[in-house]
Each structure stands twice: as C-alpha cells, then as structure tokens.
Amino acid sequence: MEWYEVAFDRMYPILYSHRDLEEAAVVIDEFEDLFLDQSPILDLASGNGRYVETLRRRGLECFGLDLSHYLLRRSVDVFGHNGCLVQGDMRRLPFVDSSFGVVINMFTSFGYFSIDTDNLLVFKEVQRILRPDGVFLFDFINAKKLSIDLLEETHRVSGDFEIRERRRIETRGKYLLKNAVIDNSQTGHTETIEERLRLYTREELGIMFESVGLRVEETFGDYERNPFVDSVSERVIVVSRK
Numbered sequence: 160m161e162w163y164e165v166a167f168d169r170m171y172p173i174l175y176s177h178r179d180l181e182e183a184a185v186v187i188d189e190f191e192d193l194f195l196d197q198s199p200i201l202d203l204a205s206g207n208g209r210y211v212e213t214l215r216r217r218g219l220e221c222f223g224l225d226l227s228h229y230l231l232r233r234s235v236d237v238f239g240h241n242g243c244l245v246q247g248d249m250r251r252l253p254f255v256d257s258s259f260g261v262v263i264n265m266f267t268s269f270g271y272f273s274i275d276t277d278n279l280l281v282f283k284e285v286q287r288i289l290r291p292d293g294v295f296l297f298d299f300i301n302a303k304k305l306s307i308d309l310l311e312e313t314h315r316v317s318g319d320f321e322i323r324e325r326r327r328i329e330t331r332g333k334y335l336l337k338n339a340v341i342d343n344s345q346t347g348h349t350e351t352i353e354e355r356l357r358l359y360t361r362e363e364l365g366i367m368f369e370s371v372g373l374r375v376e377e378t379f380g381d382y383e384r385n386p387f388v389d390s391v392s393e394r395v396i397v398v399s400r401k
C-alpha cells in the first residue's frame with residue numbers, strides 16, 4: 160500500500176483536527192471572488208468535505224473527489240454530501256474534458272507520488288477538465304520556508320491522544336518525511352503514520368503549471384491573501400487559468 164492510502168484514513172481527523180470547517184470558511188471568504196459565475200467547482204482531494212460544505216453553503220455548485228473511502232464517508236455522514244462526491248485518483252480524473260469552471264486543491268493535497276511525472280499528471284488532468292478560461296486555486300506548503308525552520312520533533316495532546324511527530328528533509332531538499340506516533344491514552348493502543356511529500360518550490364511549480372497550459376496569474380503567501388515572499392511565506396497559493 161502507498162503511504163497516502165494509510166495516512167488519510169481513521170487517524171487523519173485526529174492528526175489534523177485543526178483543519179476544520181471554520182478554517183475553510185475563512186479561506187473561502189478571502190478567495191471567493193474567484194468562484195463568481197464559474198461553477199461547477201471541483202474540490203480535488205476533498206478529504207472530509209470541509210471545502211465542499213463551505214462552498215455549497217454559499218449556494219455554489221461544488222463536487223468533491225478523493226481517494227479515501229473513509230474521508231468520503233465522513234463527508235457524507237457529517238455534512239450529508241450525497242450525490243456530489245466521487246472516489247478516484249487525482250492522476251486519472253473521471254470527468255470529461257472542460258467540465259469545470261474552477262478546480263481547487265487545498266492544504267497540501269499534492270506531491271504525494273514518488274515519480275515527478277505522476278505529480279505533473281495531476282496538473283495535466285486539472286487543465287484537461289477545466290473549461291477554457293477556467294481557474295485553478297492551488298494551496299501548497301512553502302518548501303523554502305519549511306527547510307529553514309523545520310520543527311524536527313514536536314509533541315502535543317489532542318483529546319485522548321498523545322501525538323509525537325518527527326520531521327526530516329531528504330534528498331537535497333526534495334522530500335519531507337514525517338512520522339507521527341499516536342498513543343490512545345484510553346485504550347493504550349499506538350499507531351504510526353508516515354507521510355512522504357515531494358517538496359516543490361514556487362519556481363518549480365510555476366514551470367509545471369506553464370508546461371501543462373495553466374497560466375499563472377497570482378501567487379499568495381498565506382490564507383489572508385498577502386503576496387508571496389520567498390523564505391517567509393507559510394504557503395504557496397497559486398491562482399492559474401487555462
């Protein structure tokens with residue numbers, strides 16, 4: 160099994176409980192002008208459905224695609240997302256060409272494949288399913304900033320769970336490897352989750368976008384929509400257009 164098939168399952172909502180509906184609403188408040196008159200919207204790697212829910216609550220036609228059966232199930236159980244979710248792989252999107260006015264890919268839902276051409280395939284697929292002039296909102300971690308102030312080891316408590324995370328950067332800055340050990344203080348059960356992320360820089364991402372026919376229009380450095388500043392910004396948020 161690939162790491163992302165294991166990591167994005169039952170333990171994901173425990174490890175990333177702070178990535179919730181409230182945060183999604185704050186982000187969409189900032190970026191909602193991109194969605195005007197552009198539906199339908201696809202949330203690519205929609206996870207537990209927090210962005211699908213936020214956009215649908217604003218009356219927008221939004222669909223979600225994700226690989227994780229567990230997270231898709233939560234999206235249905237928690238938000239009632241019946242009929243607007245698809246289980247699939249982001250490298251092979253089950254939609255015909257030019258189906259969507261907007262695609263969003265939020266909170267580092269990219270760089271999961273060990274082969275660069277597989278990661279590029281995701282952008283190719285986004286370009287294919289966007290209508291001409293359609294918009295792609297892409298939100299990734301800023302690899303440069305991460306490599307400067309990487310927290311190698313952290314420890315926190317979340318409800319019944321004690322979480323120890325170790326992070327290291329490998330292969331000359333190309334990969335972030337994260338290992339989380341989660342202890343359930345109630346049951347005594349321990350689980351380990353591994354993540355392996357290909358750390359593309361803003362420059363590399365720009366080249367990838369342009370190579371598949373997505374024109375980069377703006378790059379922001381955080382969810383408040385401040386301009387991207389190399390080595391300082393937490394995020395690389397790219398708005399591109401087909």
Ligand SMILES: C[S@@+](CC[C@H](N)C(=O)[O-])C[C@H]1O[C@@H](n2cnc3c(N)ncnc32)[C@H](O)[C@@H]1O
Pocket residue numbers: 163167178203204205206207208209210224225226227230247248249250264265266267268271
């Ligand atoms: C970090 S989570 C972010 C989820 C969501 N975008 C959010 O902001 O809450 C990454 C998501 O990517 C999904 N994913 C991982 N590999 C995938 C693949 N090959 N195809 C589609 N989705 C995938 C995971 O199941 C998970 O829901």
